[in-house]
Amino acid sequence: ADATARYTAANPASLARHEAAKASLPGGNTRSVMWYEPFPVGIAKGEGVQLTDLDGHSYTDFVSEYSAGLYGHSNPLIQNAMREAIANGVALGGPNSYEALLADELCARFAALERVRFTNSGTEANIMAISAARAITGRDKVMVFREGYHGGVLLFGHGGSVLNLPFPYVMADYNDIEGTEALLRAHKDSIGAVILEQMLGAGGCIRASDAFLAMLRRVTQETGALLIFDEVMTSRQHFNGLQAVTGITPDLMTLGKYIGGGASFGAFGGRADLMARFDPGAEGCFGHGGTFNNNIISMRAGYTGLSQVLTQEASALFNALGAQLQTQIDGLFAAHGLAGCTAGYGSLFAVHFMPREAVTPQAVDQADRRVQKLWHLEMMLAGQYVTPRGMIALALPHSEADCAGLVAAMDRFLADHAA
Numbered sequence: 001a002d003a004t005a006r007y008t009a010a011n012p013a014s015l016a017r018h019e020a021a022k023a024s025l026p027g028g029n030t031r032s033v034m035w036y037e038p039f040p041v042g043i044a045k046g047e048g049v050q051l052t053d054l055d056g057h058s059y060t061d062f063v064s065e066y067s068a069g070l071y072g073h074s075n076p077l078i079q080n081a082m083r084e085a086i087a088n089g090v091a092l093g094g095p096n097s098y099e100a101l102l103a104d105e106l107c108a109r110f111a112a113l114e115r116v117r118f119t120n121s122g123t124e125a126n127i128m129a130i131s132a133a134r135a136i137t138g139r140d141k142v143m144v145f146r147e148g149y150h151g152g153v154l155l156f157g158h159g160g161s162v163l164n165l166p167f168p169y170v171m172a173d174y175n176d177i178e179g180t181e182a183l184l185r186a187h188k189d190s191i192g193a194v195i196l197e198q199m200l201g202a203g204g205c206i207r208a209s210d211a212f213l214a215m216l217r218r219v220t221q222e223t224g225a226l227l228i229f230d231e232v233m234t235s236r237q238h239f240n241g242l243q244a245v246t247g248i249t250p251d252l253m254t255l256g257k258y259i260g261g262g263a264s265f266g267a268f269g270g271r272a273d274l275m276a277r278f279d280p281g282a283e284g285c286f287g288h289g290g291t292f293n294n295n296i297i298s299m300r301a302g303y304t305g306l307s308q309v310l311t312q313e314a315s316a317l318f319n320a321l322g323a324q325l326q327t328q329i330d331g332l333f334a335a336h337g338l339a340g341c342t343a344g345y346g347s348l349f350a351v352h353f354m355p356r357e358a359v360t361p362q363a364v365d366q367a368d369r370r371v372q373k374l375w376h377l378e379m380m381l382a383g384q385y386v387t388p389r390g391m392i393a394l395a396l397p398h399s400e401a402d403c404a405g406l407v408a409a410m411d412r413f414l415a416d417h418a419a
């Protein structure tokens with residue numbers, strides 16, 4: 001109550017924005033993940049990893065737009081690319097020279113990606129990948145995993161959403177090797193697609209075990225189901241995607257978030273023989289429209305980001321910084337003798353207020369979030385912009401000093417509140 005009162009008193013302009021927005025947006029909101037109690041701060045400006053809210057407070061940004069803000073804010077190279085794109089007109093009704101350049105960059109980077117097509121969001125990319133897999137295999141069912149998140153209509157936390165697309169789902173438990181294999185074999189003639197993240201992102205940054213992924217690769221090859229890796233979030237965790245770390249190559253994969261340089265983006269692709277079905281000149285081809293699929297802002301900003309900013313070295317450095325920050329936060333919990341830990345990999349992880357042994361997708365979903373909520377508000381009051389559910393995403397401009405700021409704020413929080 002005390003933290004809520006201090007937060008409310010500190011943020012009158014954000015509160016006024018929130019209240020005014022309710023007149024036309026349900027609950028004042030158009031992105032569910034941006035809502036938290038008592039009300040979210042409105043953001044006015046970002047530069048590097050600094051954010052300024054409507055009341056003039058500045059924050060170090062550890063939300064990084066839920067992993068999409070990999071480049072930090074207002075990167076001059078990417079801003080210039082966007083300005084140049086706009087200068088020549090947008091939405092010109094024809095192919096442009098940047099879509100193939102961006103596609104080349106992506107196919108060179110991700111082993112699974114021989115051919116790729118663009119969409120406007122990660123959600124759309126997953127819908128297209130799943131739909132293609134069902135059409136190619138001629139099989140109806142889609143295997144998904146509890147606590148998986150693949151977009152607003154493909155949401156399997158809390159047991160699923162009433163808004164989910166009406167695909168016939170076979171729901172399995174993440175990292176349950178035996179149970180999942182049994183389900184795959186029981187439905188071997190009807191499962192056309194298996195979709196998962198190699199690390200549950202929204203589901204608490206819990207990684208898949210090597211044995212679980214190896215089983216999925218082997219058994220889908222036997223049954224003929226197509227294996228789809230959703231790398232919308234995880235692709236940032238290694239220069240060549242998390243698939244380069246796990247060593248497993250799926251049949252299809254999806255991308256989104258930072259790849260558009262901060263503009264709206266999604267992509268799906270994979271094996272050339274499968275993606276050949278999308279060749280508009282081929283007989284019996286699949287149609288795939290989307291007015292803004294090749295929009296010049298995403299294409300040009302995305303190409304500039306990948307070709308000039310997210311180098312192999314930059315990727316390795318910011319992922320190493322994330323690993324170091326995780327170790328430091330784990331060390332704080334140990335030093336204070338408190339139950340808590342981080343889960344994740346490199347530049348993307350989550351802080352959990354429970355012992356490491358207890359961290360499973362289900363336990364994270366059902367956790368009592370009182371301490372976590374308090375942590376969130378206290379971090380905000382301390383100028384550390386973090387997500388209410390504990391996810392932390394680094395951006396390329398984060399420095400050791402930025403990370404030290406978060407560690408110091410967490411140290412004070414653990415000393416004061418969590419004993």
Ligand code: PLP
Nearest residue numbers: 121122123149150151232233256
């Ligand atoms: N897949 C994963 C793993 C995601 O985390 C997200 C978004 O958070 C999506 C898909 C959906 O992407 P978008 O928000 O661009 O539709």
